[in-house]
Amino acid sequence: MKTVIYPGSFDPITNGHLSVIKRAAKLFDEVIVVVMINHKKPVGCFSYNERMELIRRCTADMPNVKVDYYDGLLAEYAKIKNATAIVKGLRAVSDFEDEFQQALTNKELNPDVETVFVTAGADYMYLSSSIVKQVCELGGDVSKFVPDEVYEDIVNGIKKKG
Numbered sequence: 001m002k003t004v005i006y007p008g009s010f011d012p013i014t015n016g017h018l019s020v021i022k023r024a025a026k027l028f029d030e031v032i033v034v035v036m037i038n039h040k041k042p043v044g045c046f047s048y049n050e051r052m053e054l055i056r057r058c059t060a061d062m063p064n065v066k067v068d069y070y071d072g073l074l075a076e077y078a079k080i081k082n083a084t085a086i087v088k089g090l091r092a093v094s095d096f097e098d099e100f101q102q103a104l105t106n107k108e109l110n111p112d113v114e115t116v117f118v119t120a121g122a123d124y125m126y127l128s129s130s131i132v133k134q135v136c137e138l139g140g141d142v143s144k145f146v147p148d149e150v151y152e153d154i155v156n157g158i159k160k161k162g
């Protein structure tokens with residue numbers, strides 16, 4: 001059984017994230033999407049529970065996708081879950097340096113886990129959770145950026161916070 005972990009903030013999930021999840025679900029037996037708790041980052045727009053719930057709703061039709069959260073080192077989490085790999089999405093060259101550094105660090109901390117990169121779909125190269133929040137706060141239409149199932153809750157959540 002090959003398990004892959006997909007870590008991130010997911011504040012909130014976007015179509016870019018979903019495209020990574022879909023592709024990982026085809027490549028591995030099990031995908032665990034894990035909302036990583038980052039105490040250094042300012043409090044996000046959505047609570048960790050809300051983020052997990054949004055991810056659960058748009059992956060409900062994918063039986064090999066699970067959702068979890070973790071407060072700690074990713075390399076440790078990968079050990080606990082006996083994961084084969086960590087999957088990351090690469091949007092542009094700017095993502096590369098940081099992701100490369102993280103991948104090498106995780107390899108040092110847990111030599112049993114590989115990091116695999118999937119490129120962003122051409123339609124989602126520019127897309128991030130921050131872009132969704134910025135556009136929505138200014139009254140723009142984000143329906144093309146986030147999964148249909150959670151569109152309304154995402155818009156309401158961002159407006160409530162703003």
Ligand code: ADP
Binds near residue numbers: 126
């Ligand atoms: P962001 O807030 O930038 O969306 P996250 O921490 O939630 O970032 O991202 C988690 C992972 O998903 C990272 O590996 C990131 O590179 C990847 N990712 C984010 N958006 C996209 C996208 N549009 N296409 C592909 N991968 C993405």
